[in-house]
Amino acid sequence: MFEDIFKRIKNKNEHKSTTSLKFKEDLVSFILKNNIEGNFLEIGTNRGYTTAILAGVAKVLNKVVYSFDNNLEVLKEAKNLFQECKLDNCFLINKDIYKEPWGLNKDFGLVLIDAVHEQKAFSSDLLNTEKILLNNGFIVVHDFGLENKYGRPIYEVLHKNKNKYEIIRYIGEKSDWNPLGTGKAVDFEGVIIKILE
Numbered sequence: 001m002f003e004d005i006f007k008r009i010k011n012k013n014e015h016k017s018t019t020s021l022k023f024k025e026d027l028v029s030f031i032l033k034n035n036i037e038g039n040f041l042e043i044g045t046n047r048g049y050t051t052a053i054l055a056g057v058a059k060v061l062n063k064v065v066y067s068f069d070n071n072l073e074v075l076k077e078a079k080n081l082f083q084e085c086k087l088d089n090c091f092l093i094n095k096d097i098y099k100e101p102w103g104l105n106k107d108f109g110l111v112l113i114d115a116v117h118e119q120k121a122f123s124s125d126l127l128n129t130e131k132i133l134l135n136n137g138f139i140v141v142h143d144f145g146l147e148n149k150y151g152r153p154i155y156e157v158l159h160k161n162k163n164k165y166e167i168i169r170y171i172g173e174k175s176d177w178n179p180l181g182t183g184k185a186v187d188f189e190g191v192i193i194k195i196l197e
């Protein structure tokens with residue numbers, strides 16, 4: 001099943017908004033090695049290239065994936081991809097996550113944050129995630145090592161809140177992972193964190 005999904009999705013050097021194949025592989029491997037309770041949520045679907053991988057691994061574990069995006073056009077493409085991959089466990093939610101309540105129950109063991117890369121938006125994503133993350137749940141953040149016109153948004157928010165979030169591991173590419181995107185890759189692509197008690 002994973003082979004079929006990996007054949008249909010894109011790497012970050014082919015589509016600027018997605019994650020690298022290494023990030024996707026590391027994510028699958030992390031999920032399979034950890035006994036994660038609850039379902040999965042992605043913040044920022046885009047064309048569904050990472051959602052499809054999450055859904056593939058979720059299917060093996062009898063879970064479902066929810067994913068938010070405010071762009072209906074990309075969600076249509078994501079839906080087509082899930083049909084091609086025969087993934088029936090993805091629920092796409094079209095909403096503006098910074099203006100509307102998320103409206104989800106506390107039922108998630110893993111949340112992937114990959115929406116707007118600036119401090120205020122990322123802080124809001126973290127606070128909303130906390131409300132729906134089960135105890136011992138994991139937060140995966142893309143673009144940890146991104147430096148853009150806002151500085152290093154992900155790193156800076158996590159650094160300011162280091163008493164609150166524990167870095168479990170870095171995932172994805174270590175360098176040169178953003179050839180098509182805006183901003184520079186100055187550190188690892190992704191990070192997995194836990195909320196400290």
Ligand SMILES: C[S@@+](CC[C@H](N)C(=O)[O-])C[C@H]1O[C@@H](n2cnc3c(N)ncnc32)[C@H](O)[C@@H]1O
Nearest residue numbers: 018019044045046050069070071096097114115
């Ligand atoms: C970097 S892309 C996500 C890439 C995707 N996770 C992947 O790996 O292919 C960020 C997405 O966040 C969405 N987004 C931006 N602002 C948003 C908002 N206010 N509400 C919901 N989604 C938003 C964009 O439409 C875009 O598709």
